[in-house]
Amino acid sequence: MISYCFFCNTVKCALVAAAIRQKFGYTAYSPKIIQRKWVKGECFEEVKDYLPGYVFVYTETPIEDFREIRIMEGVLRFLGQRDDGYQLMGDDKKFAEMLHSHNGTIGIMKTYREGDRVKLARDMMGGFEGEIIKLDRRKGRALIEYNFDGNCYKVWVGYEMIEDDEKPVLD
Numbered sequence: 532m533i534s535y536c537f538f539c540n541t542v543k544c545a546l547v548a549a550a551i552r553q554k555f556g557y558t559a560y561s562p563k564i565i566q567r568k569w570v571k572g573e574c575f576e577e578v579k580d581y582l583p584g585y586v587f588v589y590t591e592t593p594i595e596d597f598r599e600i601r602i603m604e605g606v607l608r609f610l611g612q613r614d615d616g617y618q619l620m621g622d623d624k625k626f627a628e629m630l631h632s633h634n635g636t637i638g639i640m641k642t643y644r645e646g647d648r649v650k651l652a653r654d655m656m657g658g659f660e661g662e663i664i665k666l667d668r669r670k671g672r673a674l675i676e677y678n679f680d681g682n683c684y685k686v687w688v689g690y691e692m693i694e695d696d697e698k699p700v701l702d
Contacts, residue, residue, distance in 0.1 A: 534619040534627035535588040536610040536680070543605025548586045550603060558589040560635025567639075567671055567689040574671070576689065581637060582679070585610075587627050593618065610680055626679050639689040640673065651675070652693060666690075 539547045544561035551559040564581035567574055588594075593616050600606060611617040619627050630637070641652040642663065649663055664685070665674035673690040676683060 532628070532631070533590050533593055534624050534631070535590070535594065535617055536619055536623070536627060537586045537588065537600065537606050538584055538608045538610060539586050540605040540607060541583045544580070544584060544586050547603055547605045551586070551588055551600065554599070558631070560587050560630060561585070562587065562630055563636040564686065565636060565638045565689065566687060569670055576639075578636065581686070582684075585680075587630055587635070589627075589631050622678060623680060626677070637686075637688060639691050640675070641693050642673065642690045643693050649673070649690075649692075663690075 537547065548559040548561040551557055562581040562585065563578050565576050565578055568577045569575075594600070597609065597617065601609075609617040610623065611619050618624075642649050643652055644650075649666055651661055651663060661675045661677040663673045664676045667673070667687075671689055671691075672687045674685055674687050676685045678684070
């Protein structure tokens with residue numbers, strides 16, 4: 532699978548993703564995240580926009596001509612390098628693949644305890660590297676730090692501890 536990412540006008544992301552799906556038949560997501568929210572002592576899960584401005588596109592064959600996408604209202608620039616046909620590479624590609632494996636929505640992350648640290652289960656990020664830098668055990672949230680598009684991002688996600696026998700085997 533080939534991954535692309537377009538930076539778009541923030542309020543047009545969902546429309547751009549829908550137009551790409553409809554016009555070209557590609558898989559396209561304006562990413563979402565499920566976050567835990569506490570109201571009057573009760574926990575609710577809420578779907579929110581994640582990485583506003585980014586639209587991820589997935590194809591089986593390389594996109595040869597970007598003109599029709601470039602002229603779409605709201606598309607501002609392509610990520611990736613022109614020499615690579617704007618295909619995502621390295622960690623950006625791993626991040627895009629992780630999003631695709633979760634159908635464009637980052638849900639509640641599975642974690643496990645290793646000594647006195649809590650770590651993300653390897654299968655949750657699909658080989659993409661993210662690190663838990665803070666835990667809020669009371670609210671069941673973890674602050675994850677990762678890099679994408681040359682920038683460092685931090686995001687609060689819901690987490691759930693898995694048992695030791697579910698812990699990934701490290702190579």
